[in-house]
Amino acid sequence: MRKACIHTLGCPKNEADSDSFAACLAAAGWLITDDPGSADLLLLNTCAFISPAVDESLEAMEQAVEWKASGTGRRIVLAGCLPGRFADDGSGGLEDFDLIIGPADTRGLLSYLGPSAGASRPILENRHFRYLKVSEGCSNNCSYCTIPLIRGPRRDRTAEEILLDADTLAVQGAAEIGLVGQDTGAWSSGEGGVSRLLEVLSGRYPGTWFRLYYVHPSHMLPDFLDLVRNHRNIMPYIDMPIQHFSDRILSRMGRGYTGRDLERMFSEFDRFETPLAVRTTVIAGYPGETETDFQMLEDFLARHSCIRTVAAFPYWPEEGTREFERKDPGETVQDGTVQSRLSRIGDVADLHYLQWGDLLEEMxxxxxxxxxxxxxxxxxxxxxxxxxxxxxxxxxxxxxxxxxxxxxxxxxxxxxx
Ligand code: SF4
Missing domain, CATH: 2.40.50.140 (Nucleic acid-binding proteins)
Incomplete structure (x- = not known):
């Protein structure tokens, strides 16, 4: 039997796409393997939202070409955000790729695989935690972000599609399902939004854990704490990228909320009757960020005990974004300052780990x-x-x-x- 191996770069959202690609391959009669050495086809699902991710994807492409050259009859499919972001400029170098498709382009893959391929449902995988996509793309258009350029505006999947996939994942033994999307909280295809969807999923699969990823602060579920309170299998955990706290920077980023909104939400999380863990990400060194702006962010992160994990990234000027077009060199934060701010956030992160360690000890x-x-x-x-x-x-x-x-x-x- 022909074997296919999928190599995924990037975040859990890409993992969900890879599941769909795997389903297409399986429907066309391919056996999915984790071992590239025994595979006849390698699908490389790339990431390209910032420059380091582009570099990583380019390196993986080189390795894929070497893999192809070291066997006979091998094929490579290049998929995901890298081809989604950069069109082939005809300068060569892509000849070794047998198919090039954009992010989540299961149709493109199915038509390449031929008429025997009929379905794109998530398939047999023995991983016990899986991701379930509720939407594709994003309509928030934050000033610095390439995702809307790569993946387009948000398109919600229907509740029926999502539940059908959840059924498949459950049958395959998924013990934990993470709901993902670029902006999960904004999903609005069904009545009651993501809250209702979570409630239905939780009731339908009482033995499965459900975890919510990528909740934009403007689209926080109003009744999330009630859901956690009333459903043991909805995790007391929320992944909410805040990116900054200073209103000046938030407004320049085009995030659509203020520091006050964040303060209100995080204070509520802190006060919840049982521990609730927040994972968040922030950008340090955004153009125009002053020491005062950064200090506000640092203080905010330090004062909220609900924060279990905070990851900081430097600002990357990405072509095609509004921030890139502004190009005011006077507002660029110097590299040394960025590094020192990243390290200060690292110190805050370590402090939260210590506090959570103390809190959970003996629990x-x-x-x-x-x-x-x-x-x-x-x-x-x-x-x-x-x-x-x-x-x-x-x-x-x-x-x-x-x-x-x-x-x-x-x-x-x-x-x-
Ligand atoms: S919410 Fe903003 S940062 Fe996140 S994917 Fe959408 S545009 Fe990008």
């Missing part, structure tokens, strides 16, 4: 096993956040009650009780 928590000796708690997304080491073997996907006995940075140490 009994549900932990889902991921691999021998390792798992993740309800407060951490698998593969994205910290891991939890377990004192005995537990089959992947199984949830066990554990006592937390220590921590090291983002990681926790637990014993099964």
């Amino acid at each position: 009994e928590l549900d932990v889902m096993a991921d691999s021998p000796g390792l798992g993740h708690t309800v407060f951490d997304a698998p593969e994205v956040d910290g891991a939890c080491s377990l004192d005995r073997y537990v089959a992947p996907g199984t949830v066990v009650r554990c006592r937390i006995i220590g921590s090291l940075g983002p990681d926790l140490i637990a014993e099964v009780v």
Whole structure:
């Protein structure tokens, strides 16, 4: 049987696309393998939203070409954000790629694979945590972001499509399902939005954990805390990229909310009756960011105990974005300042890990096993956040009650009780 291997770069949203690509390949009779050495086809699902991601994708392309040259009859499909962002300029170098398709272009893949390929449902995978896409693209048009250029405006999937995929994932044994999209909270195809969708999913699969990713602060679910309170399998966790706190910078970024909005939301998270973990990302060194702006961001991050993980990225000027077009060199933050601000955010992040470590010590928590000796708690997304080491073997996907006995940075140490 012909075998295909998928290599995914980037974030969980790309993982969800890769699931769909895998479904197309399986429907066309290909066996999916993790081993490129035994594969006849390699699908490279790239990322390209900022320059470092572009570089990583280009490197993976070079490796793919080497892989093709080292065997006979091998094929490569180049997919995802890199071809979505940059059109082939005809200067060569892409001859080794048998098919080039944009992000989530399952139709393009299906038509290449031929008439035997009929479906693009998520398929057999033995990974116990999976991602379920609620929408494609983004309509927020933040000043610095290439995603709307690459993936287009937001298109919501219908509730029926999402539930059908959830059924498939559940049948395949998904123990945890993460809802993803560029702007998950904005999903509005069904009555009651994402809240209702989560409620339905939670009731339909009571044994499955549901986790919410990529919630834009302007589209926060108004009743999220009630959902967490009333549904044990909706994780007390929210992934909410805030990017900044200073109104001046937020407005320049075109984010559509103010520091006051963030303050209100995060204070509510802090006060929730049980711990609620927030994962967030911020940009340091945005054009025009003064020490005062940055200090406001730093203070905000430091004063909210709900923050379990904060990741900081430097600003990257990306061609095609509004911020790039402004091009005012006088507003560029010097590299040394950016690095020092990134490191200051790193210090705040470490402090939060310490505080969370203290908070969770001696607590009994549900932990889902991921691999021998390792798992993740309800407060951490698998593969994205910290891991939890377990004192005995537990089959992947199984949830066990554990006592937390220590921590090291983002990681926790637990014993099964
Ligand atoms: S919300 Fe803003 S940063 Fe996020 S994908 Fe959409 S445009 Fe980009």
